[in-house]
Amino acid sequence: MPTPLLLRATTVVDVEAGALVPGVDVLVVDGHIATITPTGTTPPGDAEVVDAAGHFVVPGYVDMHAHPLGLPGASDALELMGAYGITGFRQMSGSPALLAARATGDLGLPADGPALVAMPGDLLTPVNAGTVEAAVATVREQHALGADFLKVASVTPAVLLAVLDEAARVGIPVAGHLPNGIDVREASRRGMRCIEHLGPGVGITAATSTDESAILAEAAAGAKSIRVPKLRLPGMARVMAKVIRRLVVNPVTANTATDVDVLARADATFDEQRALDVAAEFVAHETWQCPTLIRVRTQQLADDPVHTEDPALRYVDAGTLRTWRGSNARFAKVDAGARATYRRNYALQLRLTKLFEEAGVPLLAGTDACGAGWVVAGHALHQEFDEMAAAGLAPLTVLRSTTLGPARFLGTTDRQGSVAEGKQADLVVLGADPLASVDALHDVVGVVRAGRWRPRAELDAVKDRIAAARSLR
Ligand SMILES: [Zn+2]
Known part of the structure; x- marks a missing residue:
């Protein structure tokens, strides 16, 4: 001591x-x-x-959405977070190995870095949750392995609802992404504890549109899914993790014309009363929002010099920077119409964040650091504070989203x-x-x-x- x-x-x-x-x-x-x-x-x-x-x-600040564990160089990422005032983090992707290492006290976290406040098992994807039956088995398995929550990454609407039901039955919270085509109110009612990135993508804004049913149908029909080989081979989870890591640098670069179209339509048909109705569902069922605005901004405005010439890039290794620049080269090929759609959509996400906050929806500050392009661990949480302020949130609200909010979310206010x-x-x-x-x-x-x-x-x-x-x- x-x-x-x-x-x-x-x-x-x-x-x-x-x-x-x-x-x-x-x-x-x-x-x-x-x-x-x-x-x-x-x-x-x-x-x-x-x-x-x-x-x-x-x-101390808590970054409620980060991925440092399991990466090479994790301990430097954690020390950097500590140097930026971050004393806790929610790890948003786990594995059986990480859960086992935590159980035996072998995670090897640096003493000056933030404490791990919660960790899931493997992300739920078509690999382990391709069908309702597989998903239910995965929920039970991860619960037995000691996961604190389930992180839903890329599943179908039917699988998400089955995961929510089984998770409620065994008593484990569910956080993550909304599948294209889901009714977000239904996910909230079925107990989804936290929605990340306000969706992402068309996500919540499908429900705030006067054209909701058409958007949901189009989004569902055009949904990309990660292709999974039929044969289950040893090491496949690792290969999938690599594929997902490349994709997460900037998922926008993999968008289809349908993805862009539904975003544009959701934006053009945004209805404030519908947004307030969605907010009321979130409040009633205590569905938290971890908007990770800095994450959304760095993908939708990926070529903004604020990001590509950020002085904090001095911490980032050369190989990672090459990957981010490579991703931006793909972003540069996105046509002007789509870029305008992304910019408008980002403005809508800010507006939605403010609207949710005013309606009493509980908010968490997070970054998606250690995976997302142009998102630098530690520094990014401060950018998130600024984005929340830009959305119109009061300083106290921003402070709570990274202190009291996480403690309430985790049940650790004592x-x-x-x-x-x-x-x-x-x-x-x-x-x-x-x-x-x-x-x-x-x-x-x-x-x-x-x-x-x-x-x-x-x-x-x-x-x-x-x-x-x-x-x-
Ligand atoms: Zn993430």
Whole structure:
């Protein structure tokens, strides 16, 4: 355990009340917040005392959609996330090997990196969920292996509904992508716990269209599915994982004319009342949204210099950059009409995010880091904060989506999600008031990870080391 730590004369941000608590000392002992008292505390003799006057203490950030585990260079990705104030992450793709390694404490996560807050088994795809029967068997299998949730990636509407029913029966949450052709309200009613990327694709916006039935029919008829060889060979899951990894760099580059057409129609026929009705279903059935706006933006506006000339690319290894540029070469061949459709669709996703937030739909901040093109681990969560702000979300809402929201989603508010006595000491110390502006969330003065103080100089040194190694995938 680290030595006790006193953050002296600081301001605690109460993320539940949305209020500032100025003039307090935060004492951290054994990795937990021991006391929060008016300034003037005499710390234990061996305590490290940090003058935090003029600073603001918030809970550590959680990236609720990332894929670092199982990649080469995972530990550098995790350390980089830690240097950006991320103290927790939800791994969105697992495997029997990763679940087994976690069970035996052999994941080898760096101590300064974020904690793993949840992990599924293998993605549900036509490989393991090609039919209702196979999908039901996979649900049971992954539940038995200790998966925290199921991640649905690419299945048919009928399979998704069967997965939701079986998952409800065995008691495991389902998160992931909506299949083309699904009625999202039905998925919500059947217990889908979290929808990623607002779909992706036409996803939710099929249901917000006055032309819904035609769009669903067209989307379902034009649905691409990953072709799976009939023979089940050993190692096939690994091969499929590789195929999926290439595709996920930018799925938009594989879009068909139908995909683009349904997006354009969904946009042109968007109806606010229908969107409010969908939101009401999400609220009633507690279906969370993890919009990963930065992920949607980097695919639909893939050639924006904001992404292709991002200074944070200094962390990314040469081979990965080549892959991203190769993907952009395919994106460059997308015709002007389709590009305009993507730009309009991204604006619609921002509007939808704001509308859902106002309607009380619970939101999670996520990035899709470690897989998605132009999405740099750690840095991307800060971009996500900015995209949420661009959508019109208040600074407190953005802060909650990465702190209190994840704790509520995970059912861990007894120990995480706010700065309060007894909670885990995973904290970010900011140089400006995060209730006044989202910009303050980027002004990381230091991080407390499992009770240990890490000043900005240490965080910058981690970033510089990773930039020198260019090891990020
Ligand atoms: Zn993902």
